[in-house]
Amino acid sequence: MGNRATSVDEQIDLLKCRGMRIDDEEKAKEHLLDIGYYRLGFYWHYLQVDGTHDFIPGVCLEDVIRFYYFDVDLRNLLGKYLYRIEVHFRTQIVYHVSNHYQDSPTWFNDARVVRNDIISKLPIIYNDKFKINNKPIRDHHAKYINDIYAPAWKTLEFFTFGQMFRLFKSLKEDSVKKEIASVYEIRDIEVLKNHILALINIRNICSHSGVLFDYNQPVGIKRIPDRRYRLKTRNQTNLNASIRLILFVLSKVSENRGDELLESLKVLIDGVRGHVVIEKIINEHIAFDISEIN
Structure with missing residues (x-):
């Protein structure tokens, strides 16, 4: 995310751009505003392709939340x-x-x-x-x-x-x-x-x-x-x-x-x-x- 604060809509767009499936954007906003993009990153880090920020094919936000x-x-x-x-x-x-x-x-x-x-x-x-x-x-x-x-x-x-x-x-x-x-x-x-x-x-x-x-x-x-x-x-x-x-x-x-x-x-x-x-x-x-x- 760099050194600039981003809105929750920008965060969702970035996750989707990197290959994460988000089925319910309103629920995704709720999760991101509740838990936080940075903290969730500790968990989705292990669902990314090695050496990149792109997600393994098929990964959805609900996987991360459940984890x-x-x-x-x-x-x-x-x-x-x-x-x-x-x-x-x-x-x-x-x-x-x-x-x-x-x-x-x-x-x-x-x-x-x-x-x-x-x-x-x-x-x-x-x-x-x-x-x-x-x-x-x-x-x-x-x-x-x-x-x-x-x-x-x-x-x-x-x-x-x-x-x-x-x-x-x-x-x-x-x-x-x-x-x-x-x-x-x-x-x-x-x-x-x-x-x-x-x-x-x-x-x-x-x-x-x-x-x-x-x-x-x-x-x-x-x-x-x-x-x-x-x-x-x-x-x-x-x-x-x-x-x-x-x-x-x-x-x-x-x-x-x-x-x-x-x-x-x-x-x-x-x-x-x-x-x-x-x-x-x-x-x-x-x-x-x-x-x-x-």
Whole structure:
């Protein structure tokens, strides 16, 4: 589209000129004004002839819209269960570390427990806005006016997934980290770190409305210890690998929720079966094989 803003009528003319079939122009205007030409371009990019802006013969705008909503539905579905995993991971850290250091309720600020690089950043996170915006923290400081920080079980409820991960990595005592890893039936701390970082990457895509279907992890997902969810291919970075990881970790949080997500994914995928254009892209970029999981 270049560097000049275009009207929705010009956008439709351009799409038709490049070979896209548009059966209902009024509906097309509605889609373009709702979702936007630029965002839809993330999806029709894969329906264009290599090296050009021309569309593969037979592509229609409804294919793109259906594909877009498949990605949205997938993002919403995974986001729901990733939040469940985030809460569980936070709970394990708070429980295991707090009980290991019962004499240090604010252990996240204790140099015996965590590295100084975490402690030095706490004032940036735990600032006046943090204390005002989070009622339990605000109430704590109103009651205990001399406390610098509220106890871990209050404070860490308001840390992000990424902040909790950095806190976990910062723990000095490996035995505590191994306790947490064992909850997920993982023996190697490095494997848990790899897995949690991969989950955070996917959750960030889901939380910020990114394009999910073609996401590849920057680092391959390490071996999943449960054979049911273990990767069947050498591709350790594509979305299929991430979904198998989500299913594995979720199954350790709740076996029922893991099975629930698996069935929901199968229903979602079955919903686009038969749409040749969409199915081709999904097979090439996601390479779903979760139908093999029983």
